[in-house]
Amino acid sequence: MKAAILYETNQPLVIEEVELDPPKKGEVHVKIGAAGVCRSDLHFMHGDAIIQTPAILGHEGAGTVLDVGEGVTSVKPGDDVILSFVPNCGRCPYCLTGRANLCDLHGATSGTLFDGTNRLHIGDQYITPMGKVGCFAQEAVVPETGCILLPKGFPLPQAALIGCSVTTGVGAAMYNAEITPGSTVAVFGVGGVGLNVIQGARLLGASKIIAVDIHQSKLEFASKFGATNTVDASSGDPVAKVKELTDGLGADYTFEVFGSSETVLNAYHSVKKGGQVIIVGIAPVTATAAIDPVSLVRFERTVKGCYYGSARPNIDMPTMVTLYKSGQIDIDGLITREYSLDEINQAYKDIDTTEIGRGVITKF
Ligand SMILES: [Zn+2]
Ligand SMILES: [Zn+2]
Known part of the structure; x- marks a missing residue:
């Protein structure tokens, strides 16, 4: 073969x-x-x-x-x-x-x-x-x-x-973050997996879903999957823009879906007090990200890794099949x-x- x-x-x-x-x-x-x-x-x-x-x-x-x-x-x-x-x-x-x-x-x-x-x-x-x-x-x-x-x-x-991409993205929103209705979400990197985090967040009733990327064309595409706001990270500080869009607080949940030290830090600094940072992207094997422990403690932030959408493939992939068939995910x-x-x-x-x-x- x-x-x-x-x-x-x-x-x-x-x-x-x-x-x-x-x-x-x-x-x-x-x-x-x-x-x-x-x-x-x-x-x-x-x-x-x-x-x-x-x-x-x-x-x-x-x-x-x-x-x-x-x-x-x-x-x-x-x-x-x-x-x-x-x-x-x-x-x-x-x-x-x-x-x-x-x-x-x-x-x-x-x-x-x-x-x-x-x-x-x-x-x-x-x-x-x-x-x-x-x-x-x-x-x-x-x-x-x-x-x-x-x-x-x-x-x-x-x-x-x-x-891969659907279960990893929708699963990150659904099984790892367990997004609650009305919450605010920022997604850093809107390639194949990022778009699925966005539609997972939409499905779970997030009130604001901010797509962050350096490509304008990707940001426009993300709007079709439920992004309510977009941030072009190629011009200006994306952390400041996410805060501006969330009444200065930061988002309840931020997702890193690109796989780099810089996007991990941007996702970390864009989350509100008590919020969750979910790292989905696979960074290069040598990458590190310097998170200051003081803000982690004082702001009670949670940083979570998420592999394969934290899904149980044999149980949760059939759920994705059902969600597709019922028109709830595209x-x-x-x-x-x-x-x-x-x-x-x-x-x-x-x-x-x-x-x-x-x-x-x-x-x-
Ligand atoms: Zn993959
Ligand atoms: Zn085993």
């Missing part, structure tokens, strides 16, 4: 034939139907995040089950599924306490499937699947718990987005570009220059 392979950072991905071994016990063989062009993959391409190479990136995916390994009961050939890039073991302390997005065994086996081996190779050279998914390929073998069953006929590009409007797998390097050039909404690979 054909896949896009990362051999070296800052080099184009190479489209190549790869061998994929059949699924073992508890694994599922999936034909990829859609793969989102997410910024997290770009961090690996740029070396800002580390993955064992050669690797097949792609973690925002959906597809159709071709075949299942021994013991698999929750899906069968022909079923459509969302792929979760944090499949869970079901047995570790985090899984057992309802925090499957923090699964220990998944963390301990990053770079392979749960049994510590891989199904992907070219000859005897094994290839790492990102997040046990690796959906920049025609097919994948993934853990059963990484497959979330879809209702028949659900569109796969929309399903793929539920696999995924159609997020999808602004479609590509074939052969165009993947162009797709990642576009993310840096013209990123509005989400690109999705739909031809493999």
Whole structure:
């Protein structure tokens, strides 16, 4: 089967034939139907995040089950599924306490499937699947718990987005912050995930949702998803502008969805006394952010990390499916570009220059 392979950072991905071994016990063989062009993959391409190479990136995916390994009961050939890039073991302390997005065994086996081996190779050279998914390929073998069953006929590009940006963004608002009706929210960075934080905040009844970004075109787009105010951080101090828009108080909840020291600090300084700062963006591995502990204490601010929307993928992704079907979240409007797998390097050039909404690979 054909896949896009990362051999070296800052080099184009190479489209190549790869061998994929059949699924073992508890694994599922999936034909990829859609793969989102997410910024997290770009961090690996740029070396800002580390993955064992050669690797097949792609973690925002959906597809159709071709075949299942021994013991698999929750899906069968022909079923459509969302792929979760944090499949869970079901047995570790985090899984057992309802925090499957923090699964220990998944963390301990990053770079392979749960049994510590891989199904992907070219000859005897094994290839790492990102997040046990690796959906920049025609097919994948993934853990059963990484497959979330879809209702028949659900569109796969929309399903793929539920696999990362929708659940990460809406989940941050819904499961991590638990935004209360009438509250004020500021979102720093309105790419694919940021737009979903905005529509999550709208869904939960926030009275004011301030989108902050350095691109005017992204800010205009954010208004379609529920942003009530916009702040162009390329001109002037965004912290002062957020305060101005919140009667000098700061927002009840601020979300950092870009992944940099500067945006973390801006989100921190824009939150009101007693407010919550939710860090969603993945900063480069070397980044630090100097928060002054005095303001943290005296203003009783809370700073929280939020991984994968603090969602339990197998329970909360079906909720996203329902919210989409009932028209309460917009995924159609997020999808602004479609590509074939052969165009993947162009797709990642576009993310840096013209990123509005989400690109999705739909031809493999
Ligand atoms: Zn992603
Ligand atoms: Zn676990």
